[in-house]
Amino acid sequence: MKTLEPAHFFLFFVGAAFLWVAGDFLLVKLSQFFTSRLASRKWRDCHLCGKRYAEKPRLKLSSCPDCEALNHKKGHRRLG
Numbered sequence: 001m002k003t004l005e006p007a008h009f010f011l012f013f014v015g016a017a018f019l020w021v022a023g024d025f026l027l028v029k030l031s032q033f034f035t036s037r038l039a040s041r042k043w044r045d046c047h048l049c050g051k052r053y054a055e056k057p058r059l060k061l062s063s064c065p066d067c068e069a070l071n072h073k074k075g076h077r078r079l080g
């Protein structure tokens with residue numbers, strides 16, 4: 001049995017580097033996917049107590065589960 005040749009060693013490092021980069025790329029893609037999924041869940045922040053809760057995007061007004069204050073859809077113009 002011969003010991004590992006330098007060329008094989010080099011190939012091993014290239015392969016490892018490639019896997020590293022590919023894994024990193026996949027992780028970035030996955031995190032982007034999950035953050036976009038979270039963003040599509042339409043979180044609403046209560047204007048009174050600041051609680052963040054998920055709400056159906058169709059509803060214009062929704063009540064906070066904690067203090068039952070009415071909250072407008074996000075992106076609504078100033079609430080005052």
Ligand SMILES: [Zn+2]
Nearest residue numbers: 046049064067
């Ligand atoms: Zn609240």
